[in-house]
Amino acid sequence: MKNFTTDMMRECGDCPIRHRAVCARCESDELERLEEVKYYRTYEAGQTVVWSGDRMEFVGSVVKGVASLTQTMEDGRTQMVGLLLPSDFVGRPGRDAAAYDVVATTDLVMCCFRKKPFENLMLQTPHIAQRLLEMTLDELDAAREWMLVLGRKTAREKIASLLSIIARRDATLNLRTGGGPLEFDLPLTREAMADYLGLTLETVSRQINALKRDGVIDLTGKRHVIVPDFDRLAEEAGDDSDGGMPS
Amino acid sequence: MKNFTTDMMRECGDCPIRHRAVCARCESDELERLEEVKYYRTYEAGQTVVWSGDRMEFVGSVVKGVASLTQTMEDGRTQMVGLLLPSDFVGRPGRDAAAYDVVATTDLVMCCFRKKPFENLMLQTPHIAQRLLEMTLDELDAAREWMLVLGRKTAREKIASLLSIIARRDATLNLRTGGGPLEFDLPLTREAMADYLGLTLETVSRQINALKRDGVIDLTGKRHVIVPDFDRLAEEAGDDSDGGMPS
DNA sequence: TATCGTCATTGATACAGATCAAACGCGCGA
DNA sequence: TCGCGCGTTTGATCTGTATCAATGACGATA
Structure with missing residues (x-):
């Protein structure tokens, strides 16, 4: 898989901005296959995209706006565990239920893929899994950096x-x-x-x-x-x- | 890839205990190929496995004992960002430098693979990348759960x-x-x-x-x-x- | 223009956990 | 046996942030 540059990202399909999840596939022919199951979702500021525990039948990336991932305890204490900015990926292939509440904190546009076809595609095309692994590792680093912020700053x-x-x-x-x-x-x-x-x-x-x-x-x-x-x-x-x- | 059970884990090769990173491959023939580059490392309690920023030429799993992943600020404040128990994976394919200090908190045995061959194998065999993705997503969930602990408890x-x-x-x-x-x-x-x-x-x-x-x-x-x-x-x-x- | 609702600011006070300091217990080597 | 070092406990006090309570600013709606 060729290395990824900003220019390649911007040339990707009809995605209005650089868009990692989609663009990682730009170089290969499965883009067309995926387009069949690709669609946009829009939300207004304050709307909930999914509730923790609910079935989530899509994965996707933020294209415009900001969303947050939050966890809430029974007594109401809440902790945001992720801030989703444009190009960030949402959803977990291989898991049905959402693990967190996803809420639009501004007006939001997401580029989504129906989950099942996306998973199938992932099984067939190795570099999608690899790209996703890379992105997930970045998220893990970010989460750990945030642990330092929460614990010691x-x-x-x-x-x-x-x-x-x-x-x-x-x-x-x-x-x-x-x-x-x-x-x-x-x-x-x-x-x-x-x-x-x-x-x-x-x-x-x-x-x-x-x-x-x-x-x-x-x-x-x-x-x-x-x-x-x-x-x-x-x-x-x-x-x-x-x-x-x-x- | 067949589903993973405890029994399958225990049958895996010469790994003394269930060992996810290795066992995910048990059903396929690339286990042998990987064995060529597999070796054990042992550390005493208190020893540092790698310093943050240092080159890390292997990946591996904890087999016995406990290790910790820590971040330290210039003024000495430190935050542990991960607790590595047996079966946990260490190292990031695709990145040369370690992002955190890894320290043995008890006597430690790790089952390691030289990084380059492991990465090559990953490129050739899709389900290793998928297994690694799954494990990384689990780690991400754990990190986020810990964010709630640090931020709100x-x-x-x-x-x-x-x-x-x-x-x-x-x-x-x-x-x-x-x-x-x-x-x-x-x-x-x-x-x-x-x-x-x-x-x-x-x-x-x-x-x-x-x-x-x-x-x-x-x-x-x-x-x-x-x-x-x-x-x-x-x-x-x-x-x-x-x-x-x-x- | 008046009124309401949401988000933000500001002040007074309380308290959980940090900090500073001392002492304990226990394994270990001399 | 003694003393030493390390991990741990315990006590006294301090302080950063939470909590409780008003007030302010601004946009929307009528």
Whole structure:
């Protein structure tokens, strides 16, 4: 399987943006076969895509918007266990029931495949399984990085870590590069951020404003964030030098 | 690929115990090919298997003993991101450098394969990639479950969650079943438990003794744990009813 | 324009767990 | 037997974040 580049991703079929799950197959002829079972789903902000435990008869990738994976305890405590940004894959081949609630946190477009045909295709075409393995390993790394955030970082560092991740992803997605200031809209409410970070929404609010006071970020409106110096933000996040920003 | 049963696992080659990474291939003829590059590694308690960032030229499974995957921040704060018990797989095909420190927390035996031949084999035999995908998805689920523990559970619930996981794994490994009391040795120091749970070792000590006072567990010595009622422990852990104990 | 609902901010106080400090128990080598 | 080191326990105190409670800002709807 040839290596994967941004350009190849963008050329893929009718997918509006780079789209790993689909594009991994662009080089081979099974794309057509899969197209038969490919379709789009759209959701409004706040809508639930699937409930944990429900049957999920499709797999797919986020094309536009943001979704979250959350777990909830009986007494209502909830923890977000994944943030799904464009190009992220959703669903587990080989398992019927969803393991988490999937909720659209903004308006959402997903590119989906009916599960059974997708699984069959995977059995026949090795490099799809390999591509999926690679993506799953990336997700595992991300989950483990987040375990460090949840287990050992202070509230301030947690906020900085989240902003840093979103800023990085946003820059990658929109091909922004270089060292200039970054700007993006937060795709999450304070409460959703709290659920991702293992904090309360009040603490999130306080720490965001503290970072603003200290000049690490600037805010216009409640949701629009400007990061004048990404390295400074990464430092606040407690990341090792060079937070992995594409240069 | 035929479904996988405990019995099939136990019949596998010269692996002393059930051993998923190897056994997934038991039914096919590439086992022999792989044997050429298979070897054992042993470590003493406390020894480091690989340092994060170092080149790792093998992949493998834990056969005996316990190892941990840890991440450390510059200032010394550390978080364990994975607990490797017998049958767990270590290493990432397709990546040269280890992403985490791997440390033996007890004496350790690993069944290893040289990485390059293993990767080649994976390219040629689809069901190895599929088996690896399945295992990786399981690990991802475990990591996400742990995110809930780290983000939202109290110290007492965290301890109960850890004991519950170890008890369950120990029972499965040793084919203990039914509702009787469970006994096992903690393979971790208080400090290692703290690093897994995002706590300090003092808090771990206090909460373990609190659970003992309340009759949830019993201790003989510092490390030997007796769980008279697994359901009670699972309840303390805040798990949904039925903590998934094999019945 | 008034009213409502949602999301966010701000303040006062409480508390779980961290931190600092001391002592215990036990295996081990001299 | 003694002392030493390591893992563990226990106590006193401190502090970061949760909790409880108002208030504010803004868009939508009538």
